[in-house]
Amino acid sequence: MLEIKNLVAGVEDNQILNGIDLKINPGEVHAIMGPNGSGKSTLAQVLAGRDGYEVHEGEVLFDGKDLLDLAPEERAGEGLFLAFQYPVEIPGVNTTYFLKSAVNAVRKYRGLPELDSTEFLKLVREKMKILELPQSFLKRPVNEGFSGGEKKRNEIFQMAMLEPKLAVLDETDSGLDIDALKAVAEGVNRLRSPDRSQLVITHYQRLLDYIVPDFVHVLYKGKIIHTGGKELALELEERGYDWIIKEHNEPVTA
Amino acid sequence: MSTVTVKEDQSSSSAYAELFESMSSYFGELTGSEFMQFRQRGLDHFLKSGFPTTRDEDWRFTSLKTLESIKPVWKNTEPDTGAVRQIIDTLPFNDSQFNRMVFIDGQYCESLSTIHDQPEGVDLMPVSAAIRLGLVREEEIGQYTCDSHSNSFVPLNDAFFQDGLFLRAAKGVEVHKPVHVVYLASGLAGNVQFPRQMILMGEQAKATIIEEHRHVSVDGPLFKNAVSEIFLGDQSHLECVKLQLEPESSQHFGSYFIQATKEASFLLHSFDVGAGLSRNSFKAMLNGQNINGVLNGLYITRGKQLSDHHMIVEHNQPSCESHEYFNGILDDKSKAVFHGRIHVDQKGQKTDAKQTNKNILLTDDVVVDTKPQLEIYADDVKCTHGATVGQLDDEAQFYLQARGIPRRQARKMLIHAFASEIVDRIQNELIREQVDRIVWDTLDELPSLK
Numbered sequence: 168m169l170e171i172k173n174l175v176a177g178v179e180d181n182q183i184l185n186g187i188d189l190k191i192n193p194g195e196v197h198a199i200m201g202p203n204g205s206g207k208s209t210l211a212q213v214l215a216g217r218d219g220y221e222v223h224e225g226e227v228l229f230d231g232k233d234l235l236d237l238a239p240e241e242r243a244g245e246g247l248f249l250a251f252q253y254p255v256e257i258p259g260v261n262t263t264y265f266l267k268s269a270v271n272a273v274r275k276y277r278g279l280p281e282l283d284s285t286e287f288l289k290l291v292r293e294k295m296k297i298l299e300l301p302q303s304f305l306k307r308p309v310n311e312g313f314s315g316g317e318k319k320r321n322e323i324f325q326m327a328m329l330e331p332k333l334a335v336l337d338e339t340d341s342g343l344d345i346d347a348l349k350a351v352a353e354g355v356n357r358l359r360s361p362d363r364s365q366l367v368i369t370h371y372q373r374l375l376d377y378i379v380p381d382f383v384h385v386l387y388k389g390k391i392i393h394t395g396g397k398e399l400a401l402e403l404e405e406r407g408y409d410w411i412i413k414e415h416n417e418p419v420t421a
Numbered sequence: 422m423s424t425v426t427v428k429e430d431q432s433s434s435s436a437y438a439e440l441f442e443s444m445s446s447y448f449g450e451l452t453g454s455e456f457m458q459f460r461q462r463g464l465d466h467f468l469k470s471g472f473p474t475t476r477d478e479d480w481r482f483t484s485l486k487t488l489e490s491i492k493p494v495w496k497n498t499e500p501d502t503g504a505v506r507q508i509i510d511t512l513p514f515n516d517s518q519f520n521r522m523v524f525i526d527g528q529y530c531e532s533l534s535t536i537h538d539q540p541e542g543v544d545l546m547p548v549s550a551a552i553r554l555g556l557v558r559e560e561e562i563g564q565y566t567c568d569s570h571s572n573s574f575v576p577l578n579d580a581f582f583q584d585g586l587f588l589r590a591a592k593g594v595e596v597h598k599p600v601h602v603v604y605l606a607s608g609l610a611g612n613v614q615f616p617r618q619m620i621l622m623g624e625q626a627k628a629t630i631i632e633e634h635r636h637v638s639v640d641g642p643l644f645k646n647a648v649s650e651i652f653l654g655d656q657s658h659l660e661c662v663k664l665q666l667e668p669e670s671s672q673h674f675g676s677y678f679i680q681a682t683k684e685a686s687f688l689l690h691s692f693d694v695g696a697g698l699s700r701n702s703f704k705a706m707l708n709g710q711n712i713n714g715v716l717n718g719l720y721i722t723r724g725k726q727l728s729d730h731h732m733i734v735e736h737n738q739p740s741c742e743s744h745e746y747f748n749g750i751l752d753d754k755s756k757a758v759f760h761g762r763i764h765v766d767q768k769g770q771k772t773d774a775k776q777t778n779k780n781i782l783l784t785d786d787v788v789v790d791t792k793p794q795l796e797i798y799a800d801d802v803k804c805t806h807g808a809t810v811g812q813l814d815d816e817a818q819f820y821l822q823a824r825g826i827p828r829r830q831a832r833k834m835l836i837h838a839f840a841s842e843i844v845d846r847i848q849n850e851l852i853r854e855q856v857d858r859i860v861w862d863t864l865d866e867l868p869s870l871k
Contacts, residue, residue: 215823218815243825255820259838265821268834273825308838309820325824 168193168230168364169333175224176213183209185389186225191333194361198375198400199368201386202408207368208252210386211337214366215249216242229333243269244276246332250322250339257309262321265309266291266328273329294327298354315342323354334358335366340374352377372404385411433489434468440493440613441580447497451583452552455559463579470573479572482758482790483700483729488672491642495611500525502532504637505605509533512603513855514631519601520545526610527583537598542591542626545600548617551587557619565650566678572702574674578648582617585647589619590626592654599629599849606636606643606667618649622657622685629849631662634673634695643671650678653685655709660688662852664859667695669724676702683709683738690847691718692856693728694863704733705743707769712741719748719843721863722755722787729758732776736769736802743773748843749780750836751787752867761806762794769799776806781813781839783869833870837861 174187183206191197201207213220214227216239227234229245237245257265270290271281282290291305298320310318319339326334336355340348355365355378367378375383375397383399384391385408392415393399403411441464448460472489473480505525514521516535522545523533529547536545544556551557562582566575586602604616622628634645645667653659667673673696679687691701705714720728734743749757759778780789793806813835821831840860847853864870 215819217819238828239819239822240825240827240831243823249823251820251823255814255816257817257820257835257838259841260821260834265824265834268826268830269821269824272827272830276825329825 169366170228171225172227173225174210174213174222174227176209176220176222178209178220182223183389184213187389187391189384189391191364191366193364195382196359196365196367196378196380198380198383199366199386200370200372200383200400200403203370205386206389207386208337209389211249211252211335211368214242214247214335215239240272241276243329243331244273248326248329248331248334250319250326250334250336252337252339252341254310254318254322256311256313258311260309262307262309263291263305266325269325270328290328294324297327297357298324299350300324316344316347319343319347319351320354323351327354327358330358332362333364333366335368337368338370339367340369340371348374349377372400375400387412387415434471436493437577437580438464438468440495444495444581451549456552456562459559459562460580463576463581466576467573467580470576473573479731479760482756483698483727487642487698488644491612491644491672493611493613493644495613496609498610500528500530500607501609502530505530505607506533508605508635508637509603512633513858514601514633514852516601518851519599519631521601521603522547522586523603523605524584524616525605525607527604527614527616528610529584539597540594542594542623543596544587544589545596546587547584548582548587548619549584551619556589557587562619563650565652565680566648566676572676574646575648575676578615578617578646578676581613581615581646582648583615585616585618586630586632587619588628588630589621590623590628590657592623593625594623595626596628599631599852602630602632604632604634604645604647606645606671608636608638608640608643612641612643614643614645616645616647618647620649620651620659620661622651622653622659624654625656626654627658629660629852631664631852633664633666635666636668636671641670643667645671646674648676648678651680653679653681653687655683655685657685658687660848662690662847662849662856663692663701664856665691665693665695665699665701666859667699669695669697669726671696673699675700677704679703679705679714681705681707681709681712681714684711685709686713688715688717688846688848690843691716691730692860693718693720693730694722694859697725698727698729700729700731702731704735706735706737707741707743708737710738710740712738714741714743715846716743716745717843717846718746719750719840719860720757721750721840721860721867722757723752723867725754727756727758730760731758732761734763734774736763736765736772736774738768740771741769741773743775745776746843746846747778748839749778749789750783750840750864750867751780751789752783752869754784754786756788757790759789759791759808760794761792762796763804763806765797765799765802765804767798770801772799772802772804774802774804778808779839780810781836782810783867829870833864836864836870840864
């Protein structure tokens with residue numbers, strides 16, 4: 168589904184990603200962990216197509232298509248979804264109107280008929296239940312005045328509405344209490360299916376108790392230096408990153 | 422009537438002296454001999470001062486060269502009501518929900534107007550009719566435009582005023598249905614228009630007005646110079662929406678004077694999207710305690726348009742609140758000027774005055790001159806002002822795109838949200854919805870959003 172080959176990227180002269188290789192197959196959940204400043208969020212932004220990030224080398228294939236060649240909205244249309252670490256407040260744009268525009272833009276891109284108001288509201292009600300969001304939410308401007316937890320729930324709600332093939336969750340657990348974390352994880356897990364994949368970027372192992380990954384990768388200085396199964400997350404929680412970084416810096420010679 | 426001699430170098434002034442001559446019999450019919458002295462005083466004043474130049478501080482950023490090149494022409498012609506009716510029928514403000522008063526080339530058109538039955542104490546008619554009925558005497562006109570002589574467009578209007586909305590509401594009366602006033606240019610009666618409005622609200626009276634400036638089909642330049650005098654009695658409430666949709670060949674000047682007394686409240690909205698050059702002056706004099714005034718405006722410019730708002734709010738008594746909110750969206754090589762002066766008299770303790778002017782620039786070639794000005798002579802006041810000039814929020818745009826919304830649509834949504842900050846302050850729901858639609862249509866036409 169997603170194939171990242173030797174991705175080298177950064178902002179202006181500052182190179183942040185130094186050759187990332189990652190392959191995600193349909194149905195798989197991958198976690199990327201790593202210390203601060205290792206490039207986790209940059210990877211998320213580059214995948215979503217944020218302006219200002221320059222790709223110097225490498226390629227990213229999404230279902231065989233050159234992802235880096237597409238505009239952000241086309242990537243969303245192809246089925247990529249980024250749950251933002253810091254969801255943006257957009258005063259003056261009402262949530263219902265925003266969601267309807269997004270859902271119909273994506274449907275149009277995928278060659279599906281646009282939803283009328285009744286169909287749209289039916290879909291909204293269905294998905295809102297999963298995330299236990301209050302109805303009043305829909306009338307408010309996008310993310311404006313939302314608490315940290317509400318913003319993150321809103322991200323997952325949008326994800327549920329847009330039904331992406333690949334969801335990239337950028338530190339979705341940051342700033343959440345345990346109840347909000349469970350609700351968000353529940354929302355994410357409901358979207359798991361054999362043909363959908365998830366890339367979970369996180370600092371802490373906590374989220375991975377609820378969203379159980381198939382693979383855990385350690386990102387350090389813009390490179391994946393270690394890959395393991397779900398048990399790696401627990402090990403990192405106990406032992407920190409130092410031992411892996413040390414192994415990486417001083418490869419064991421037999 | 423005295424003859425006026427004019428120095429040769431004042432070519433544009435002399436043209437107005439000639440124009441006055443040619444219109445004098447029309448003025449006689451329109452407002453009678455009683456007003457001739459008032460007109461003459463206005464003319465004399467104008468001939469002496471002429472149009473302001475960019476050397477005048479209040480006109481530094483707004484050149485009147487194009488206006489001065491217009492040779493004013495006026496013809497006494499009956500309006501073509503057939504052509505106008507077609508336009509009127511498409512207007513968004515339905516005459517079953519609104520009183521409608523139509524003025525074509527400055528002249529009242531009764532056959533296209535609808536005035537619903539009003540409660541006792543409401544006089545709603547054209548100014549010319551109010552004069553004929555003796556509701557306005559010579560000494561009453563111009564009494565609210567005091568200290569207007571820094572602005573020579575007012576004496577010019579004094580000299581040439583044609584017609585316009587007259588609304589007087591007695592104590593405690595609410596005007597039945599909002600009043601929709603349309604000032605239409607058809608070009609048939611020449612290229613100059615001088616509307617004059619008088620709105621006199623008695624104690625606790627209430628009214629809602631929408632003033633719309635449009636055109637039928639006009640070739641060549643147009644000069645419109647409107648003056649509005651508003652008096653707000655104790656605890657009266659007025660909401661007034663001005664919608665300026667003139668063609669780019671138009672030079673539009675509008676001067677509003679508001680005199681408010683104790684506990685009055687008013688909202689004045691200015692939606693300025695038309696005309697090659699428009700200058701909107703609002704002067705509010707808060708002459709009683711606890712007045713609440715909102716001046717709220719949106720300008721959207723493109724091509725080589727210039728939109729200029731010039732606001733003066735005078736806090737002459739304690740405990741008044743005034744809020745000015747102006748947002749601008751500029752495209753192509755257009756220009757905007759915002760000048761907001763808040764004057765707090767010694768007596769204006771506990772004044773709460775706020776002023777904001779925000780601008781979004783869609784190209785690198787637009788220019789905004791924004792000039793907030795506070796003059797405070799009282800020591801216990803809360804006055805703030807702020808101005809911003811910037812681009813669209815990149816992060817918000819990316820967020821929308823990341824949800825699949827195409828770039829162009831995302832930009833339009835954000836700009837519309839910015840415009841909505843202003844539109845949403847309209848209290849009358851019918852007017853708000855229609856203005857919103859007009860704003861959307863205008864944004865749709867902006868080259869940068871196509």
